[in-house]
Amino acid sequence: MNGTPEEITTLVGREVYSNNGMFVGEVEDVRLNLDHEAVTGLALTALNTELFGNQIEPGKGVLIPYRWVRAVGDVILINDVIERLKNPEESEESAVV
Template identity: 65%
Template sequence: MDPETVPQEITTLVGREVYSKNGVFVGEVEDIRLDLDRQAVTGLALHQLNNELFSDQARSSRGVIIPYRWVQAVGDVVIVNDVVERLRKADSDGDSEEVAA
């Protein structure tokens, strides 16, 4: 069986580093948010956050949860949309998108 077609356990995501598609470190996967009714992953709980991307409030909490729809690829690392990078810019403008902490 081809290794790429073998289903992977979602727990293999835990501990993987998360980067934006531009190569900026975002954080590390600590846990996974699931929707049990739909049997789908809905979010990734990150810790060890990049201090330059997240506000002081997010850094002082346990971490953040990013929507799984932001994930573009999963391999040795997790690649997410560059929307994560825009959070900091929007936060400085006062128009930040909500990211759960």
């Protein structure tokens, strides 16, 4: 990873959108693998209630794998979140945090 710690902390507070433009949530924290010096997940809060509905209790968040991230800029774009939520038995798990 070529980034500096300052770059990692800039992820916090960014809005996350699916690749089709749907708001997913806001980054509250990052999960790191210190041995590999890599970000492995994003903890999201302020979730889109239409997207998560009754799946997530109010005040809770989700942890998404960083490999879902397509692009990081002013916002963060992720892959397939809608399809993964509609077919959770066919997708990799996201965790409630």
